[in-house]
Amino acid sequence: MERRVVILYRTVRKTLLASVATAATVLLSAAGQPSVRVAPMDAVGPRPVEEQTQSSIVRDYLQAWQTMGEALGGNRVELLDASFVGFAKDKLADTIREQKDLGIETSYRDQSHDLQVVFYSPEGLSIQLLDKVEYEVEIRDHGKTVGTEHVRANYVAVLTPTESRWKVRILQSGSQV
Numbered sequence: 001m002e003r004r005v006v007i008l009y010r011t012v013r014k015t016l017l018a019s020v021a022t023a024a025t026v027l028l029s030a031a032g033q034p035s036v037r038v039a040p041m042d043a044v045g046p047r048p049v050e051e052q053t054q055s056s057i058v059r060d061y062l063q064a065w066q067t068m069g070e071a072l073g074g075n076r077v078e079l080l081d082a083s084f085v086g087f088a089k090d091k092l093a094d095t096i097r098e099q100k101d102l103g104i105e106t107s108y109r110d111q112s113h114d115l116q117v118v119f120y121s122p123e124g125l126s127i128q129l130l131d132k133v134e135y136e137v138e139i140r141d142h143g144k145t146v147g148t149e150h151v152r153a154n155y156v157a158v159l160t161p162t163e164s165r166w167k168v169r170i171l172q173s174g175s176q177v
Contacts, residue, residue, distance in 0.1 A: 034110045034135075036062065045120040049127070057127060057159060058115065060166040065133075068092060068171075069108040075100045085160060086169040107138040124161065126169070131155040 038058055041049040049057075064083035071079040077093045084092060099105060114132040121127070133155055138148045154174035159166040 034062070034065075035112045037112075037114045039114075039116040041117045041120075044117045044127075046122045047120055047124065049117065049120050053124075057117065057129070057166055061115070061129065061131075061157065061159060061168065062110075062113065064168045064171075065108070065110045065113075069110070071096060072099070073105055073107040075105055083165075083167055084169075084171075085162070085167045088157075088168045088171040091171075103142045105140045105143075107140070108135055109138075110135040127159050127166070129157050129159070131157060 036058065038054075041054050060083070067079055067083040071077065071092065072095065075096050077096050080089050080092055080096075110133060112134040116130045117127060118130055119126075119128040131154070132152070134150070134152045136148060136150055139146050156170070156172045156174060157168055158170040160169045161167075
């Protein structure tokens with residue numbers, strides 16, 4: 001009897017998690033946000049990813065993309081503090097400084113994310129995810145648009161918890177799809 005209850009609990013829990021992910025995708029799409037698909041997070045490491053952590057990771061990662069777009073689009077390094085730390089922040093800050101020196105700006109508009117969490121550390125101090133992302137890049141030279149490009153690429157991201165949210169520590173672009 002107890003075994004049946006455990007199996008029923010697990011089945012209901014997986015169904016609810018799938019429903020939450022689907023609802024999040026619908027709500028984000030409806031709000032003009034990028035479409036988002038999140039793979040189940042039930043086997044990503046030596047420790048389970050709690051439901052609240054799952055939603056926080058997705059929310060904070062997507063916010064990091066928005067922050068990155070605003071920072072690069074306006075050449076504003078200070079905006080990175082909200083969503084980035086470490087290597088990712090340093091690389092983006094360098095890019096913004098180079099853009100300023102050249103008089104260019106780049107706008108990133110993410111259109112879709114296909115997220116898969118692949119590792120959650122035992123201590124809960126980092127989480128690694130893979131993202132098949134689709135976005136538009138617009139390049140402006142002294143305020144004049146000089147080109148746009150539609151990009152499909154694979155990204156690897158490592159997020160670290162801070163006092164109130166997850167921040168991106170590593171954001172590495174892989175091959176274009």
